[in-house]
Amino acid sequence: MSRRDKKEDEDGAGNVFQNLDKTTLIQEARYFNSTPVNPRKCIHILTKIIYLLNQGEKLSVQEATDMFFATTKLFQSKDVVLRRLVYLCIKELSPLAQDVIIVTSSLTKDMTGKEDLYRAAAIRALCSITDSTMLQAIERYMKQAIVDKNPAVSSAALVSALHLSATVPDLVRRWVNEAQEAVMSENAMVSYHALAVVAGARRNDRLSTVKLVTKLSRAPLRSPYALSLLIRHAAKLAEEDQTDAADGYLEFIESCLRHKSEIVVYEAAHALVNSNKSTKGIAHAVSVLQIFCGSSKATLRLAGARTLAKLTAKHPNAVADCAVDLENLISDPNRSVATLAVTTLLATGAESSIDRLMKQISGFMSEISDEFKIVVVQAIKRLCTKYPRKHQSLAAFLAGMLRDEGGVQYKTAIADAIIALVEENPDAKETGLAHLCEFIEDCEHTSLAVRILHVLGREGPKARQPSRYIRYIYNRVILESGAVRAAAVTTVARFGAARPELLPNIRVLLARCQLDDDDEVRDRAICYSAILDSNDPQLINDYITNVPIPNPILLEKALDDHVNSGLAADEPFNIAAVPSAEEPKEDKETPIEIEARKQPLVSREEKYADELKIIPGIEKVGPIFKTCDSIDLTEPETEYRVRCVKHIFARHVVLQFECLNTLSDQLLERVHVRLCHPPGYRLLSEVPCENLPYDKQESVFYLLAFPENPLDSECSFEATLEFVVRDCDPTTGMPEDGSGYSDTYPLEEFEIRCADQFRLRGAADDWEASWERAANAAEACDTFGLSQTDVGEAALAVCEHLGMPKTAIAGDAVKDIRGGGMWRGGAPVLMRARLVAAQGAVTMQLAVRSTQEQVATFLLAAVG
Structure with a gap:
């Protein structure tokens, strides 16, 4: 028997429906008009139709209508499986076909008939095709079905009512009395669906929802599903309620931690963990989740580990007490559970335990897929920010992962972590850049190599020994593809622009690049050589050091509009007016997830x-x-x-x-x-x-x-x-x-406001040089007395008023605000403010430089 089953599994490995053709299936559906029909053959055809529709196949209105009416001929069959498939097919085809209302009488007959096997399916099909005017006719039957003794019929009516509440909420509200009666049903699913209908009907009436939750929290609900839903509503009310009544909801949720159903216990623990109110129940919830982590059921271990992972953002100390339980899960056969355990330990571990954790997970990394590896890398990235003194061991671990096998997304995640370490921690700059240089020696992903070369061009010149990176960069010119060679030329030019002592050697390298086979590489080399030879600081800054990168989508639209507007011949296109590409910002309190979800950044x-x-x-x-x-x-x-x-x-x-x-x-x-x-x-x-x-x-x-x-x-x-x-x-x-x-x-x-008309940002590393280069520009300056008494609050208020980031503020007793940007008309702006507190008042000295005097005066006047 087992041998035959195994052979059947092997034979059925391929999908028998994968080569379905819509036209052939429409021809096959005509068989439904035959007399008599073979139920087994009809079942096979209906299964094909449902499969095709669920695969996203598009039917025309005529095709769907023909298929729909062919299907309705099968109402005469007495075969139970065939009849239930007919109901399902009617539901799937009704949104596409015309005149579907014609089967209402047949479905109503089945809905009110004595055959329980058909009644539930008939209710679902009827409610999916009936419009709001016809619903009045079956309202009495729906009310009877909601309180029917057969749980399948009752559940079907309640679920249909839930779907209908989105389109005809007033009609469904008239069925609430019957649904309230069904809430106390002995059947778990009926009680759950009934509570969903009752709560949904009251969702816009807060007082009515409060009464419902208060009443049911004192009643012994037998359904664990209904009780779980009740916990969710109680948690929502607790979050919204600012009075002492919120404590009553939290006490009810906490009492559910002692329920015999694991579903209810988990729902209560999850609600307490995610609550922003009292932290009294957190300890009890954590102890329950600890027990889940040691369960023999993989689902409970996953639930416990996942919820503890989410708790790390708010209460890391509470999760730290579960370290032993989480360490036991590192070797869990379920890789999702193991990954969550590792990332949670990394998020909550003390600085002293970092090295031990790294050793524990080194073997684990080879056993999981790239998706899980990315989650671990992101956890290590957060750890780099949390414990900057551990950068040596963390960077070494990340570099080791770079040398392992993996796809482009996995390698990009590691590179992102090392780049973040380089940018955030000055002590880790040399180490991180060295690891990145080693990686691009044998990096097979063009996009990633270009990205790393860009970072080397930005951060490398700031290092103590910038010349050590030149060899790695120039190797890319000799060995790599055209796109990487072009990026390497740009990186070399940035070293020459930022470090005058390297300029003679850089000129030689750029001269060699002018003989390259690729047009892009040659053009870049010639352009950068000419700019560097000019010795013009402004030119070097604008075209090598600080080149703005416009948003590519908005740039394309702006160019298209400029060409189509008819102004292209009279007015030059101003690329500076196009918004720049934004860097994605990671939320510091992002909860740990099993899968890495990278949302597209849309401005x-x-x-x-x-x-x-x-x-x-x-x-x-x-x-x-x-x-x-x-x-x-x-x-x-x-x-x-x-x-x-x-x-x-x-x-x-x-x-x-x-x-x-x-x-x-x-x-x-x-x-x-x-x-x-x-x-x-x-x-x-x-x-x-x-x-x-x-x-x-x-x-x-x-x-x-x-x-x-x-x-x-x-x-x-x-x-x-x-x-x-x-x-x-x-x-x-x-x-x-x-x-x-x-x-x-x-x-x-x-x-x-003023802030609406400027794009301002904090000072860059070369801000002082930019300020000096703008010495001949129009300048407006004045001194102001601010209403704040605290210099820190005053600095934040000024930044908010001007639309500048808080990172523009520097200094302790004396606050300096430095930044620059652009006015809506394209004029560049630089500003410097100094705030000092004296005798309970804050004084600010503000200076603004711009190529247009009106713009500098405007920015000054806006602050005044």
Whole structure:
């Protein structure tokens, strides 16, 4: 018997449905019209249809309709398996086919029949195809089904009610009494689904939800699933409640730690661990999770290790007590559990235990896949930041991992960790760069080699012995592909620009590169040689040392708009106005996960780029300079919610008003914003919103021209939302007869500030040299008395007002703020502020240099 099973497994290793053809299957479905039919053959065809649909195959409306009506012919069959597949197929085809409502009577007959095997499936199929008008007819049957003695029927009705609550919430609310009765059912799934329906119907009524949770927390719920759901609702109420009532919810959750069901115990521990309220229950939750870590069940070990890993961000000391249990999991046969144990130990381990941990996991690393290795690398990266004095052993461990086998994502993660170590820890710079140099000697990934060469060009010249890296870099010119050779030429030029003592040798190397076979390599070598030979500090800075890297997506759009606008012949393209590419920032409190999830970094400018295309003439205003954070113009709980997003261009601003209607019985039409703008601004165009249905965000746009004088651009705007209200059926969203009535809604004032019109950043390493090079530029300076009494708070307030990062602040007793950037019109700006506290007051001396005197004066006036 076992031999036959094994042979069947081997024979069935290939997917029997993998070569399905849609056209052939449509032909096969015609067999359903035969009389009589072979149930076994029909089951096979229906299985193929469901498989094809779930693989994402697209059917035309006609194809889906033909297949749907062919399937309905099988209602006459008495075969149980075939009939249940028919219901499933009807559910899958109903969103694609036409006239599906025709099977309502057959499904209603099965739903109210005596055959329990068909009733549950018929309910699910009926609710998936019936529209809101037909639901009224089966409401009585649905109420009866919810309290049916058969748990399969009851669950099917409750789950269907859950799905329907998204489209017809008012109708489902009328079934709550029956659902409340089903909450106390002896069947675990019925009770769970009933609680979900009842809680869902009350989700917008906080007081009603509080009463439900309070009542059920005192009742003996038999279903562990329902109790787990109740714990989630109690935890949510505890987070939202600022009164002493929150303690009652936490006490209930803590009492669930003693429940006999492992599901309930884990849900309670998870809720306490993630709570931002009292920490009294954390110790009990951790002790439960410790027991889970020693369980014989892999699921419980995974749950315990994963939850402890998440706890490390908030309560590392509580997790540190579980070190012994976690060390026992390093050798766990489940690699997910072992990885979580390792990363948690790395996150919570003391500095003294780092070396021992490194030895423990060295053998473990060879046994896991690249996905798990990346998670461990990220944990070591966090450890480098936490314990900078351990950089030698951590860097050595990472370098050893670099030499092992692995894919490009794994090697990139290690390189990122070493690069972060180099950038954050000055003591580790030499060690980290040496490891990176060794790695690129035999790096087979072009993208990674280019990235490391870029880092060497940025950090190498700052090292004590920069000449030691030149050999590794020049080897790339001799041995590597064209892309790597071109990157190496740029890196060599940066060494020559930053270290004059190396310049003679660099000139020789660049001269050799001018004979390269690759055009890109030759062009770069010739260009950099000419720039270095000019001995012009400004030229060297702009084209070698501090070359801005624009966002490639926004650069492409800006170039396209510039060419299509017809201005290309008259006006040169200003690449400096394109926003620069942003570096991804890692959250310091990111919870440890089993899998590394790398989210694509999308700037605000990219996010809104497609939405702005609706504005007529937007392509003629030039590239977007900056998109500001959205501002709420209404309170969060109001019936209409409006946010303003400011899109800044060189000479124009687009005001985008994001509107949301939270009233299900209203449809808003002809929505626009009455804008009272200051005299200096010119309104060029408006794009109103024609329809604003319930719970769907739409936008109103205004395109304005900035005043000629920058000093006039900082001002306040008054706005009022104007619209026509039409009452509508909340179940269908269709408006009632009539033209509606006009109404207005006041919005809060908002400002266009100085910070909106500048892209400022903290001082770079060569800031002093840049300040000196700008000595001949227009300068504006003044001294101010600030309202703050603490110099640190004052420095933070100045940075926030100007839109500068906190990293621009230096010094202790005397605070220095240094930075630079660009004005929306393309003029570069450098600024220096010195803040001193004396006699309970803070005085600030501010100096601004720019190529345009008006811009320097504007920045100064904005602070005043």
